Amino acid sequence: MNFPIKTTALSTLALALAACGDDVADDPVVGSEMADTETAMVDEYDPMTRDYMLGDEAQTRRDAFDADAFRSEYRTYRDEVAAEQVEQADDGDAAQDMSEDEREEMTAASQERDTETNMRLRQNMTWGYLDRNDDDQLSVAEYAIWAIPLNPQHEAMNDQGQPELKAETINKAADSFFYYDADGDTYLDRREFTAARRGETFDS
Numbered sequence: 001m002n003f004p005i006k007t008t009a010l011s012t013l014a015l016a017l018a019a020c021g022d023d024v025a026d027d028p029v030v031g032s033e034m035a036d037t038e039t040a041m042v043d044e045y046d047p048m049t050r051d052y053m054l055g056d057e058a059q060t061r062r063d064a065f066d067a068d069a070f071r072s073e074y075r076t077y078r079d080e081v082a083a084e085q086v087e088q089a090d091d092g093d094a095a096q097d098m099s100e101d102e103r104e105e106m107t108a109a110s111q112e113r114d115t116e117t118n119m120r121l122r123q124n125m126t127w128g129y130l131d132r133n134d135d136d137q138l139s140v141a142e143y144a145i146w147a148i149p150l151n152p153q154h155e156a157m158n159d160q161g162q163p164e165l166k167a168e169t170i171n172k173a174a175d176s177f178f179y180y181d182a183d184g185d186t187y188l189d190r191r192e193f194t195a196a197r198r199g200e201t202f203d204s
């Protein structure tokens with residue numbers, strides 16, 4: 001699959017936003033600020049790289065986690081993602097009326113995707129991209145879109161010969177999910193997910 005990158009339209013938009021309409025295409029300061037932002041965004045925590053100590057209550061919720069239901073929900077999202085297209089960034093009048101969230105979403109949606117899976121790169125996985133059912137919270141399967149490595153080739157095959165997540169991969173994702181579910185409602189809200197994204201530790 002070939003998904004063209006809309007870098008030109010995006011850069012034009014970023015420059016226009018940064019300059020509030022002034023023509024600063026040759027301004028080296030604007031260029032270097034953009035480079036810094038891009039570098040900072042690439043630094044994403046990988047929740048699969050650590051062990052998680054769960055408290056008793058979190059462990060109880062973790063034990064009640066249904067891995068089969070998770071597999072089914074996760075597979076649905078992967079199929080959805082595979083059918084998505086890179087969106088063209090809109091640098092017209094509409095962009096000026098956008099909220100910060102909408103602008104971030106538009107920028108992330110126009111970036112290059114993983115060539116094998118068509119998933120967004122992890123740093124471009126916005127809240128809106130992950131919250132597939134728009135209920136403003138992340139289920140384990142929604143969280144796993146971000147948490148689990150992109151490429152299913154590293155995983156096992158199921159009875160039908162299709163790529164299948166290994167149990168240990170699901171276990172690790174679930175461990176980290178229940179670790180970051182601070183209020184124990186079995187979903188991650190924005191604040192809890194931000195803590196996960198930053199790889200914060202609560203161990204004493």
Ligand SMILES: [Ca+2]
Pocket residue numbers: 130131132133134135136137138139142
């Ligand atoms: Ca959700």
Ligand SMILES: [Ca+2]
Pocket residue numbers: 181182183184185186187188189192
């Ligand atoms: Ca929660």
